[in-house]
Amino acid sequence: MTASAIHKTLSNAFLAAAGACFIFGTGVTVVDVILRAVAGMNVPAAIELTSFSIGLGALVSIPVCYAKGTHVTARLLSELSPKLFARPLGLVGSLFSVVFAALLLWIVGSNALSKLGSPETTADLGLSMPLALSVVALALAAALVAALAGLFFTLNNQKDL
DSSP states (O other), rough: EEEEEEEOOOOOOOOHHHHHHHHHHHHHHHHHHHHHHSSSSSTTTTHHHHHHHHHHHHHHHHHHHHHHHHHSSOOHHHOOOHHHHHHHHHHHHHHHHOOOHHHHHHHHHHHHHTTTTOBBTTTTEEEEEEEHHHHHHHHHHHHHHHHHHHHHHHHHOOSSS
């Protein structure tokens, strides 16, 4: 398998996981609203399920955005004079993406490490906090690797692989 095929497969896997998380969160909300209207019942832990699934969806989509350089940027100057501003602003954006991703990973990773072995659980679902934080830290580690790849692509005048 070529590097390009691996990159495309990883990107598609992350995007599919993000999409599944968003669909699940939306589904929980819709079912909860319907149950409340029709039967006067609710989905247990609906708010926590929706929050976790939408949040995880956002987290797993970050690596793809960083690697492809499709994160949100202000393109006012680069639209006025693309040849002059596009590359320098792309480099600054890629560099700040790396710094931001590293900072987030450090904050969440150190928090996850401090919680290892803790019996703490989430309020409604009873999920293990160390496990939940570890999943977030892994997603942020992937984001850091992708941000580094995005910086590499920018330095080499590539959009992505």
